[in-house]
Amino acid sequence: MTEASPWPLHLAFSRxxxxxxxxxxxxxxxxxxxxxxxxxxxxxxxxxxxxxxxxLVTGKRQVSISAMEPVGQYAVRIVFDDGHDTGLxxxxxxxxxxxxxxxxxxxxxxxxxxxxxxxDA
Numbered sequence: 001m002t003e004a005s006p007w008p009l010h011l012a013f014s015r016x017x018x019x020x021x022x023x024x025x026x027x028x029x030x031x032x033x034x035x036x037x038x039x040x041x042x043x044x045x046x047x048x049x050x051x052x053x054x055x056l057v058t059g060k061r062q063v064s065i066s067a068m069e070p071v072g073q074y075a076v077r078i079v080f081d082d083g084h085d086t087g088l089x090x091x092x093x094x095x096x097x098x099x100x101x102x103x104x105x106x107x108x109x110x111x112x113x114x115x116x117x118x119x120d121a
Contacts, residue, residue, distance in 0.1 A: 005095070006024035006091065006092070007024060007091060008022055008023070008091050008094070009025055010022065010023045013065050018034040018035070018062075018063070018065070019031050019032070020032045020065065022098070024095055028095060028098060030095075030098030032098060034063050034064050035060045035061055035119070036097070036105065037080075038060045038084060039057040039060055040097055041057075041086075041087035042088060042090075044086075045086060046087070056111050056112070058112065058119065059120060059121035060082070060119065061119040065081070066080065066081045074090055074091060075088045075089055075090040075091065076088075076094075077089070
């Protein structure tokens with residue numbers, strides 16, 4: 001038997017902080033920056049079309065969210081002010097991003113350093 005995926009109770013975006021706050025029914029609460037959400041977009045544009053094809057997204061330090069649109073009862077489509085709007089963030093993916101935020105961010109910074117790229121545009 002599998003454990004049910006955490007269900008979102010509250011989802012709110014602060015434009016001033018460029019931060020998405022999401023709380024789940026299992027007690028988890030995460031603050032996810034727009035930049036983090038943009039660089040970890042589940043879209044093929046970012047993730048590629050197969051294993052090991054993830055793209056390094058750079059220059060998104062100042063990106064913000066311009067809209068969030070529900071997709072059925074399982075996800076939200078996030079529209080970013082840089083025009084990116086193709087990622088569907090399932091509730092389970094948002095929960096995973098919250099749980100893995102520290103490790104994913106460290107890996108991102110290491111990839112930026114290795115490629116001599118920047119978070120700034």
